[in-house]
Amino acid sequence: MGPEPEGASEASGRAARGHRAGVVAILGLPNAGKSTLINRLLGEKLAIVTARPQTTRSRILGILTRPDAQVLFYDTPGLHRAKGALGRALNAQVLEAAEDCDVALLLVDLCRGLEPAHAELFHVLGRGHARLLVVGTKLDLPGARERAWPPSGHPEGTPALRISAHTGEGVEELLERVVELLPEGPPYYAGEEITDRPVRFLAAELVREAAFELLAEEIPYCLAVRIAEFDESDPERIRIRAEILVERESQKRIVIGSGGRMIREIGIRARREIERLLGTRVHLELWVKVAPRWARSPRSLRTLGYF
Numbered sequence: 001m002g003p004e005p006e007g008a009s010e011a012s013g014r015a016a017r018g019h020r021a022g023v024v025a026i027l028g029l030p031n032a033g034k035s036t037l038i039n040r041l042l043g044e045k046l047a048i049v050t051a052r053p054q055t056t057r058s059r060i061l062g063i064l065t066r067p068d069a070q071v072l073f074y075d076t077p078g079l080h081r082a083k084g085a086l087g088r089a090l091n092a093q094v095l096e097a098a099e100d101c102d103v104a105l106l107l108v109d110l111c112r113g114l115e116p117a118h119a120e121l122f123h124v125l126g127r128g129h130a131r132l133l134v135v136g137t138k139l140d141l142p143g144a145r146e147r148a149w150p151p152s153g154h155p156e157g158t159p160a161l162r163i164s165a166h167t168g169e170g171v172e173e174l175l176e177r178v179v180e181l182l183p184e185g186p187p188y189y190a191g192e193e194i195t196d197r198p199v200r201f202l203a204a205e206l207v208r209e210a211a212f213e214l215l216a217e218e219i220p221y222c223l224a225v226r227i228a229e230f231d232e233s234d235p236e237r238i239r240i241r242a243e244i245l246v247e248r249e250s251q252k253r254i255v256i257g258s259g260g261r262m263i264r265e266i267g268i269r270a271r272r273e274i275e276r277l278l279g280t281r282v283h284l285e286l287w288v289k290v291a292p293r294w295a296r297s298p299r300s301l302r303t304l305g306y307f
Contacts, residue, residue: 014180017189021186024101025098029117033138034107035066037171060197063298077093096126106134113152136151137165207270211255223255228241237281237283239282242285245294252288255288
């Protein structure tokens with residue numbers, strides 16, 4: 001499972017001392033708080049977070065390395081009623097992650113409780129070997145603490161915890177429980193790595209996050225971001241040219257905005273976050289292109305890194 005461990009001789013020594021390593025899938029329905037949790041666990045903004053459902057479009061690996069363990073967290077899209085090639089690809093990633101992990105964290109919004117769609121995740125997890133933790137999220141929200149926990153329909157004997165990824169309450173206890181459930185083994189990645197995703201992908205995601213936050217409700221789901229140029233030749237300023245893909249000419253006009261106001265605002269927000277990620281100055285150019293079939297083309301979806 002997962003990548004091959006590096007450094008066989010050193011690895012075997014660590015394993016003998018009880019070092020643990022394994023894959024943890026963070027699963028749930030849209031807006032359950034998966035991306036907020038992985039960012040809290042890593043102490044880094046790896047996954048983009050917005051108030052809109054279905055922000056996450058691919059499995060994103062976050063690597064947490066401690067002296068006693070290396071945890072490979074996979075942030076996954078929210079399982080949903082799929083429409084079109086993109087929706088089917090997102091759901092396939094969720095189910096694949098559920099089947100191919102050592103520990104599964106099934107996140108449940110405390111204010112919504114278990115919903116019918118959770119049954120599919122319970123079914124898939126029941127076929128595999130993963131250890132399951134059911135995690136109630138958004139404990140900081142009004143009324144969440146008063147909700148019955150574990151919820152009705154919770155599998156008997158399955159550990160159930162409550163957390164707030166926003167405030168950090170309960171997250172350290174959750175992490176300790178996860179580490180206890182991991183198999184013994186050597187680390188998979190060097191200690192300084194936090195993800196296997198290239199910087200270009202992370203930069204594109206930050207542009208998409210800014211667009212999600214600023215655009216009218218129906219537009220973000222018709223939108224994707226592709227990095228056309230990533231020039232690091234100047235050590236003091238990285239030059240990035242990103243293309244925002246939309247499906248129709250009318251959407252392009254909305255993304256650009258009157259007098260270019262909207263595209264400038266998206267660029268300002270995205271550049272600020274990319275500079276924070278890279279730790280250096282960034283020159284960011286944004287262009288909007290109409291690509292009518294991007295969300296229905298498996299080739300486009302692969303190129304964008306969605307599967």
